[in-house]
Amino acid sequence: MPFPNTNSTTASTGPKNVAAWALKPTHRPLVVSSAPYTTPPPGHVVIKVTDVAVNPIDWILQDDDLFKLSYPTVFGQDASGEIVQVADEVPDLSVGARVIAHCARKPGVDVPSGATGAFQKYVVVQAGAVAEIPPEIASSTGVVLPLGISTASAGLYQKAALALPFPSVDGKPDPLGRAVVIWGGSSSVGSCAVQLAVASGAEVVTTASPRNFEYCKKLGAAAVFDYHDEDVEDKIVKWLEGKTVAGAFHTVGKDGAVEACARIVERAEGKAIVVSVKPVDEEVKKRLPKSVRTKSIGASSIFSDEVGKHIWKEFLPQALRSGIVLPKPDPEVVGEELRSVQHGLDTQKRGVSARKVVVTKIS
Template identity: 65%
Template sequence: MATNHQGTMDNYLLRRPKNVAAWALKAKQRPLTVSNAPYTAPPKGHVAIQVIDVAINPIDWIMQESDLFGLQYPAIFGCDVAGEIIEVADDVRDLHAGQRVIAHCNGYSARDASHGAFQKCAIVPKNAVAELPYGIATSIGVVLPLGISTAAAGLYQKTFLELPFPSEQPEALGRTVLIWGGSSSVGSCAIQLAVASGAEVITTASSRNFDYCRKLGAAQCFDYHDKNVEDSIIAALKGKTVAGAYHAVGSEDATRACARILDQSQGKAIVVTVRGVPKGLPSSVRAKSISSSTIFSNEVGPYIWRTFLPRALQTGTIVPAPDPKIVGEELRSVQLGLDKQKAGVSAAKIVVSNISQAGYRHRPLQTTPAWH
């Protein structure tokens, strides 16, 4: 019996994946250091994902430069992953090992390195995971996670815009949403989600990205470089009822522009913003700052990620956008990805591919050791 027990234990340990990560060994360190990392079995309500591709967001290079959230170091940055589930916790019933997925890692809010994206094996809450259809490459699907969560946080949470939840065949809402920065990662997701909620969308972008925004569902586009852009949008909103404004990208001046537009329009006078709330807004307009992680403490996160998104990706109701811009392969290229994102991109998202290869599809890990 002892021999069988030891053999089972050795077999289990051998089947556990070797993990490697791009570490921030201390605050404001650059470049990241690629080194071994422990593999963590998923706790209750979580899954382990073998990461194939990662996408880079502005928050990632901001974290490297400023230590915005005061993480414990060494730390693993990153939010967006696509890959394959290799292990699920005992209580997870709607996901299983071997599934291709995209996921929103919560390392910044969890303050736990095992939850960061920039590693070969990441731990993710099950309610931040969506199955990825085989017709969508992981390097394409990976552009969505943080953008989807951030867009949903502003569009659906109580005391924010509070739109009806999205569906594949929405009823016309009779309301218009202004999205400032429609060609950005968050803006691209916000356009699609708002349209799937039955809203009309008016957006701003560079004129070269107008067609891109229209393909995502925007009814009208305005060039934010135009000195008369506020007056033009106010005129376009005449006779319409607004459901609020979503400031997806840009400086505090863009938030103020949204507020001034709503002050001159009919409907819900609230601006939700990915930045802090600035001073100097019209007294008639409320403004709220968005945190993507809050949707996982209420009904929004589970609905968007587990109910709506898997089917929406299958039917094309939601398409991965913006397009990926692959800048390198493997964890050694993550620092390049951070630098490229900081330098700026337009209607594109920085992606690092081939973080690891899916090698556990036909031999999924057990949730608990066989000797338990």
């Protein structure tokens, strides 16, 4: 059965589209059914999706109607595939290009509910959130990057966050003379944050499980410590002696991780700020040193300032060609076609380590 919201002027006849629909809040499982093919509005493209990756926010949205969305809708933010339609005001992308995309609805754009969710065969994406990938990177590998890159960029480069200089495209950044603490270097966001911070000339100290120490070092981390250790904070503070910190980035972690980051930067020389991918509630703030500022960040915000354009248009395509940015963590393919997306959500919810859940052969 086809689903509604086809009244928008952007809905049109076209290729047969199919989506993995969330029918209503907290409903399980996703239902695979026909969907409108949506013509892209100005500044957008349509991508024929070949692969999708699953992020924690996807199963969180299924379990909890966090943002009070309009239903039925389509979840998903990480997609790869081929551009099949290009709207006006898109000078740098063309039909047939192999791309990865951060699928997120752009405020104020008239598209049907669900048209911008990744979990479908044809998705509408704002052109500023699309990057071409070189032939040597498989689409099922490149798809691990989009949301991680955008989230890491929001934390590292936005002026209200860590405000690092933009990363170098030649792989030879000027030394920043600053260290960045990244909590959770083997996570999806952490893997991107480590690589980007290093490309900006920062020294990176991160946390991970011992089995992922070498993984983090290969991404460029100068030091890695076990977040399980009772004295992990003391070890990081000792490593930071004689260095100046640009702040800490909480990319993942159980309760208490934000507080740990805050205590570390409070004891170190430099900028006393903790950037977090999660909201920092008032109860947590009461437990933080008074000298430490916190900033919660959202990935989509980079497309409203200069960060999104620089990272997605000027840096990422070149960085993927040169190997400055590697598609990490590695994909963990859990199935094929849209029927496997629900299994992907369930797998991600159970937890993966230094891997990202991917579903292939969507189209």
